[in-house]
Amino acid sequence: MTKQPILLDSITDANEEHRGQIVVSGSHGGIYPAAVASAAGIRAVLFNDAGIGLDKAGVAGVLALAKAGMAAASIDCRSCLIGSAEDAFKRGVVTIVNPIAAQCGLKVGMPVDEAVRALENAPQPHGLLPEVEESRNELRLDENGLAILLVDSASLVIPKDENKVIITGSHGCLIGGNPTRALKAAARIAVFNDAGVLSDDITISRLPALDEREVAAVTVSHETARIGDAHSALETGVISKANERARNAGAKVGKSLKAWLTGL
Secondary structure, three states: OOOOOEEEOOHHHOOHHHOOOEEEEEEEOOHHHHHHHHHOOOOEEEEEOOOOOHHHOOOHHHHHHHHHOOEEEEEOOOOOOOOOHHHHHHHOEEEEEOHHHHHOOOOOOOEHHHHHHHHHHOOOOOOOOOOOOOOEEEEEOOOOOOEEEEEOOHHHOOHHHOOOEEEEEEEOOOHHHOHHHOOOOOOOEEEEEOOOOOOOHHHHOHHHHHHOOOOEEEEEOOOOOOOOOHHHHHHHOEEEEEOHHHHHOOOOOOOEHHHHHHOO
16 A cells, blocks of 8 residues: 655745654745755655746756755746645646656656555655754845835744835745735735746735735736745846735736736
């Protein structure tokens, strides 16, 4: 009988109990999530590819994990919901396979449940990825401009960040579909990465959830900003979706994020 994998909607929920386990995560496959998986001692992991995106940021960690000897693969963002490990396990399809995972028999196009069975023979990693610290930085667009908080992950937001303009590197889907995890503070403006899928509003479900909390929220295109990198979102991000409150504040699809914020 096939052993069931550990399902983690966010890889940041990984802990010592998951050491040596096979994990299906709802997180994107960037460098920071990969480093978290490595530090937790996970044996093998599957991440969402987040559309792969600018500089292949959505799968950079999947590839890097091979250096630590960990089998890892990414899941097509078009096949399942990012932020939902259960949906990834039920409907996901593999898109990128690192060399260790390939040795276990994983292939592009393989359903995730089949990939998990193949990973039962995955070796325990022989090394660790370097620790990556996600950053919190505050800046102003100009001398009299908006004060902006840049966080590479929405997990770094704290309740005291209320009423701030917060740019995150995180995806725009609710973690596990839970509205309470949309954002930890009632921000003035919140920014996320669209992670590659816009065909279903649930893939950017933080936006309507934040509308309910009177927070203007937008996503930037994964093709214009590196997921997991708030600075990239600010410097090159182009708005791909906006909730009602953000639209009322002048946010428009196709407009530079920086240009919109500068005009406020």
